[in-house]
Amino acid sequence: xxxxxxxxxxxxxxxxxxxxxxxxxxxxxxxxxxxxxxxxxxxxxxxxxxxxxxxxxxxxxxxxxxxxxxxxxxxxxxxxxxxxxxxxxxxxxxxxxxxxxxxxxxxxxxxxxxx
Amino acid sequence: xxxxxxxxxxxxxxxxxxxxxxxxxxxxxxxxxxxxxxxxxxxxxxxxxxxxxxxxxxxxxxxxxxxxxxxxxxxxxxxxxxxxxxxxxxxxxxxxxxxxxxxxxxxxxxxxx
Numbered sequence: 001x002x003x004x005x006x007x008x009x010x011x012x013x014x015x016x017x018x019x020x021x022x023x024x025x026x027x028x029x030x031x032x033x034x035x036x037x038x039x040x041x042x043x044x045x046x047x048x049x050x051x052x053x054x055x056x057x058x059x060x061x062x063x064x065x066x067x068x069x070x071x072x073x074x075x076x077x078x079x080x081x082x083x084x085x086x087x088x089x090x091x092x093x094x095x096x097x098x099x100x101x102x103x104x105x106x107x108x109x110x111x112x113x114x115x
Numbered sequence: 116x117x118x119x120x121x122x123x124x125x126x127x128x129x130x131x132x133x134x135x136x137x138x139x140x141x142x143x144x145x146x147x148x149x150x151x152x153x154x155x156x157x158x159x160x161x162x163x164x165x166x167x168x169x170x171x172x173x174x175x176x177x178x179x180x181x182x183x184x185x186x187x188x189x190x191x192x193x194x195x196x197x198x199x200x201x202x203x204x205x206x207x208x209x210x211x212x213x214x215x216x217x218x219x220x221x222x223x224x225x226x227x228x
Binding site: 004006032034041042043044046049091093095100101103104105106107108109111 | 147151156157158159160161164166205207209210211214216218219220223
């Protein structure tokens with residue numbers, strides 16, 4: 001079945017540095033990918049929708065300049081957390097599907113810890 | 116506003132007993148409904164989906180869900196729970212004309228040996 005690969009699985013960084021998270025669809029083309037943030041024992045919060053070849057669509061309250069999303073190809077979307085701060089520490093998950101209203105395939109998530 | 120509700124934060128059930136995890140939805144038009152499971156520090160895994168047709172949908176790992184249009188519900192069920200079913204379960208919905216998925220807040224299922 002379709003697989004979405006997300007790397008890294010975990011990352012620890014110093015405050016003020018930037019971190020890039022990659023999300024790849026391994027055996028299908030994903031024109032749309034989704035980025036979520038999940039706090040401990042809480043639900044998924046949609047951050048943005050990544051569209052191949054165009055600008056991402058950010059949800060209300062999500063800083064575009066803070067969370068840079070690039071979807072340069074049909075199989076790769078990246079999320080860069082710029083100038084990370086401890087409050088950015090969280091579990092970030094990406095997902096993609098093979099068409100509108102189809103089931104989502106999720107990456108395994110990235111645990112970000114900012115010291 | 117479009118929404119998905121999972122009224123129970125946690126459900127406890129004894130191993131071997133039937134389990135139900137509740138979900139209700141409020142979306143425009145005909146909904147597409149999904150259940151996902153999440154194990155600790157992992158992404159979500161697809162369990163099953165309802166698009167149209169038979170109201171009883173069978174999915175992975177022995178799970179099934181019943182679509183009830185009049186009650187706008189899509190409860191997840193399993194006849195006999197296993198300890199390994201313990202995880203976080205999410206109900207989600209989407210509908211024609213949107214690319215977005217609406218997730219419930221999640222229900223933690225704990226199956227006791």
